[in-house]
Amino acid sequence: MSEASARKLSDDLLRPLLQTSWRFYVLVAFLGAIVLMGLGTWAYQMYNGFGITGINHPIFWAFYITNFVFWIGISHAGTLISAILRLVNAGWRRPVTRCAEVITAFALMIGALFPIIHLGRPWLFFWLMPYPSSRQIWPNFRSPLVWDFFAITTYLTGSVLFLVLPMIPDFALVRDRTTGLRHRIYGVLALGWQGTPKQWHRLESAMQIMAIAIIPVAVSVHTIVSFDFSMAPVPMWHSTMFGPYFVAGAIFSGIAGLIIAMAALRKFLHLEAYLHPVHFQNLGKLLLLMSLLWAYFVFAERLTIWYGNEPSEIAVMYVTQKGSFAPLYWTMVVCNFVIPFTILSLRKLRTIPGCVIASFGVLIGMWLERFLIVVPSLGHKYLPYSWGVYRPRPVEIIITISTFAAMTLLYVLFSKFVPIISIWEMKAGDHPSPALSAAASHEHALGETHA
């Protein structure tokens, strides 16, 4: 890469950090207001009692647990995809990795909040942690909720490390380009990065270790989330395929989230020169693959239950497919399979708008999928006398909406303070690390060779 083009790259990608338009403040104020409304609603719920939600006997889990599974699922966009693409050294990953990894960190933070929001006594959530107390009481290590706690904290720690490590050279770049307070802050964040061969080598090694370590962690996280359901003897929860089914669904919704985030970045930060249609096409193909995999899982699940004809499971299956949940169920099928399959399997439709439409469909469909796993089963357990119905109440709806605003807000703020595309990885080959200098050409880095 020539000196001039390297400077243009830095200029382009640092522009969002150094220049701020009034639209940024309006957007942050708007999203911040929604997030504050969500927090206020949570406080209102704690003050007035959990009864102001729509949860009842016997449907004790509903919107909050749906959101929990949904957001943990979204978190599989980033780290997992970016780690796999790094390991196979796919050149086109370079502009994609960071905006993917950020999704993981923020979606995990939001997702991990929901088990606390949904507690009857949320101020005691720390009883899930093993800590030395005067009463010497430990959490119950047999409980999948305690496994959740360990899985999510491990994944959050790992994915934050995975996100922050490759940010260090970029922090150093910002440090060198700024003055005053900013210079000092980014100087601290850069951790004394000078770009020596030794530092590059250490960064490379650390990234390699993290990329390998994070993949089993990501798979285990959503498997354990699925165990929250499959460990309980509840019709259609108690399933051996929930682990892989949930992991596939998580990656599926994660890619959809990533495509939408990338399209927004491309448009609003004017990154057309970096996020090319080929990136969307590649991710679109991946989304198509996951859509087919998801459909296969649903088919395998439903067919075996229908064939097995076990009464309690059949009751749940029919209430979702033919009963009161049928409109949601078939919307899910259309959003998760019909729309993405149609759009993404036709090359003419696999454009950026096409991928974004398919991704919105997948997000809606996957949210509904989680809802349809949680609620119909609880409402139709073994004894028909205690079957129940669930309707969400305003508190649950407001808190749900506010988490989408929170995700957008965190993302907007992040892209304001950190280069959202990894500058040094785009310049790969400029520095003396043998591991990376062997990598792609400039065209390859931008994905041109795939076009």
Add this chain to the structure above:
Amino acid sequence: MSPVSSVVASFGGRESLMAHKWGLAVDLDRCTGCGACVTACHAENNIPTVGPEQAGRGRAMHWLRVERYWEGDFPDVQLKFRPVMCQQCDAAPCEPVCPTYASHHTDEGLNAQVYNRCIGTRYCANACPYNVRFFDFFNPQWPKPLHLQLNPDVSVRGIGVMEKCTFCVQRIQAAQIDAKAGKRELADGEVKPACVQGCSARALVFGDLNDPESEVARLARLPRGERLLEDLGTLPNVTYLSRQTGG
């Protein structure tokens, strides 16, 4: 015991070593569905009445409910009652899922709920196949003059915790203390949970299943004896004596 239950039981088997193993027998032939057991349970255990609006939203709390099933087509309709309370399972699905040990097994075979330890994940209620666990959606309130009849032996549950049938553990303990003070063994029939005491048809019998001579152990051994959702392998300690007549 059904084949399924005996297979499941063969993996555990600590129960026979317990000093007592509390159990209940429900004679469905005797049950008239009058609901006196439900009322007695409410009075004994300080179970709040939630009011018509909350009850309509599915928040009614009855540790013991009388399930009513209509069988057949009109005019040949049969009405069947089944009182359902916590089955105090030996292999209770509610226990391992609780992250804080609020739901745990006592050494007398009861599924105990420690209200102070409960943080309200409600996982136990989801795992329970019988739907006999209840959540305090609000702080309890008793319309006057019900507030004057609270039982001082039973703690009142605050907002955000799960609660359930205890087999009237306070009565079990009172009887045990009484027997110990009198330096004698606890006699069969000495412990009567509120529902048993309130049942005018004597459909409910409570006692120690580890004492082969006790009335409840005798009833549990009857060929009529069946356990609710037994094939789930929960090993319930409530025995239902199935109906012998059509009417």
